[in-house]
Amino acid sequence: SQKIEQNSEALxxxxxxxxxxxxxYTNYSPAYLQWYRQDPxxxxxxxxxxxxxxxxxxxxxxxxxxxxxxxxxxxxxxxxQPADSATYLCALNRDDKIIFGKGTRLHILP
Amino acid sequence: EAQVTQNPRYLITxxxxxxxxxxxxxxNHEYMSWYRQDPxxxxxxxYxxxxxxxxxxxxVPEGYKVSRKEKRNFPLILESPSPNQTSLYFCASSLxxxxxxxxxxxxxxxxxxxxxxxxx
Numbered sequence: 001s002q003k004i005e006q007n008s009e010a011l012x013x014x015x016x017x018x019x020x021x022x023x024x025y026t027n028y029s030p031a032y033l034q035w036y037r038q039d040p041x042x043x044x045x046x047x048x049x050x051x052x053x054x055x056x057x058x059x060x061x062x063x064x065x066x067x068x069x070x071x072x073x074x075x076x077x078x079x080x081q082p083a084d085s086a087t088y089l090c091a092l093n094r095d096d097k098i099i100f101g102k103g104t105r106l107h108i109l110p
Numbered sequence: 111e112a113q114v115t116q117n118p119r120y121l122i123t124x125x126x127x128x129x130x131x132x133x134x135x136x137x138n139h140e141y142m143s144w145y146r147q148d149p150x151x152x153x154x155x156x157y158x159x160x161x162x163x164x165x166x167x168x169x170v171p172e173g174y175k176v177s178r179k180e181k182r183n184f185p186l187i188l189e190s191p192s193p194n195q196t197s198l199y200f201c202a203s204s205l206x207x208x209x210x211x212x213x214x215x216x217x218x219x220x221x222x223x224x225x226x227x228x229x230x
Contacts, residue, residue, distance in 0.1 A: 034219075041224070042223065042224070043114075043202075043222055044153070044221050045221070046218035049218060089152070091219070096158065096160060097168055097169070098143065098155070098219060099155060099169070100154075102151070
């Protein structure tokens with residue numbers, strides 16, 4: 001069956017460092033992959049989308065890579081700040097459905 | 111302001127009492143979807159709709175119904191709620207839906223603020 005796996009339940013990063021989150025998927029080939037941020041008790045907020053024919057996408061301090069051979073996406077936050085602390089979700093299309101990983105909780109330590 | 115609005119935000123009900131969670135978007139989006147979010151299980155798709163009168167099951171449709179009579183509205187109906195439907199529910203919409211490489215179209219999902227439902 002198809003699976004989306006995100007690395008670790010929680011990730012602690014020192015302020016100012018780069019945070020790297022991983023999203024792995026198995027048993028299918030999505031046309032695109034998205035990353036969302038979710039704060040406690042709130043709905044997810046879209047951050048970035050990358051298509052299967054794109055290797056890398058950037059937006060301000062955020063960078064996403066998409067390796068269809070490894071079936072993996074990496075999400076980087078450079079110069080991390082305490083305000084970046086949240087849960088980050090990756091999502092992929094599976095036919096007409098958009099399915100989500102369980103998310104990685106990121107804590108940026110001051 | 112572009113938004114997805116869900117109501118109610120919080121609801122406590124009892125087993126078997128039918129309820130409807132409304133969802134409305136003001137962005138003229140084609141695609142709408144319902145998710146439930148549970149600790150340890152993440153966001154799971156219940157139903158989705160690609161346009162008016164077109165709905166389909168997600169990964170966890172049992173116990174739920176939906177309808178899409180108008181483009182802006184996509185209510186979630188629990189005909190006979192049970193305690194295992196206690197969850198945080200999110201409605202989402204998107205301008206495009208993912209059909210894969212053939213269309214090349216894909217869109218970000220806009221989420222509502224969530225509806226926390228407790229079934230006793």
